[in-house]
Amino acid sequence: MFDVGFWELxxxxxxxxxxxxxxxxxxxxxxxxxxxxxxxxxLGSMKAEIDREIKAQxxxxxxxxxxxxxxxxxxxxxxxxxxxxxxxxTEATSARPGAGGKPESDAGLS
Numbered sequence: 001m002f003d004v005g006f007w008e009l010x011x012x013x014x015x016x017x018x019x020x021x022x023x024x025x026x027x028x029x030x031x032x033x034x035x036x037x038x039x040x041x042x043l044g045s046m047k048a049e050i051d052r053e054i055k056a057q058x059x060x061x062x063x064x065x066x067x068x069x070x071x072x073x074x075x076x077x078x079x080x081x082x083x084x085x086x087x088x089x090t091e092a093t094s095a096r097p098g099a100g101g102k103p104e105s106d107a108g109l110s
Contacts, residue, residue: 016028
C-alpha cells in the first residue's frame, strides 16, 4: 500500500529519537507495537466477520433460488417409479420386430 523504503524508516527513527529521547524510546516502541498489534487483530476479526456474513447471505440466496426453481411439494408429488415405467416401455418396444435394433428383413430369419 505504502512505498516505504529503508531511508524513510531511518529518517523516522532519527526524528523519534530526537523527539522522544533515548531513555523513553524503547518503551514508546513497545507501546506502539502493542497498539498496532491490537489494531491488526481487530481489523482481522472484523474482516472475518464480514466474510462470514457475506458467505451466509450467498448461501441463503442460493437456497432461496433453489427453493423457487424446484419446490419440495413438486418433488414429493412426482411418482417415484416413473423412470422404471419408462424403461419397461422402452424395453417392450425394442422387443417387437422392426422396432428394436434389427431391421425388419432380418427379424423373420432369426
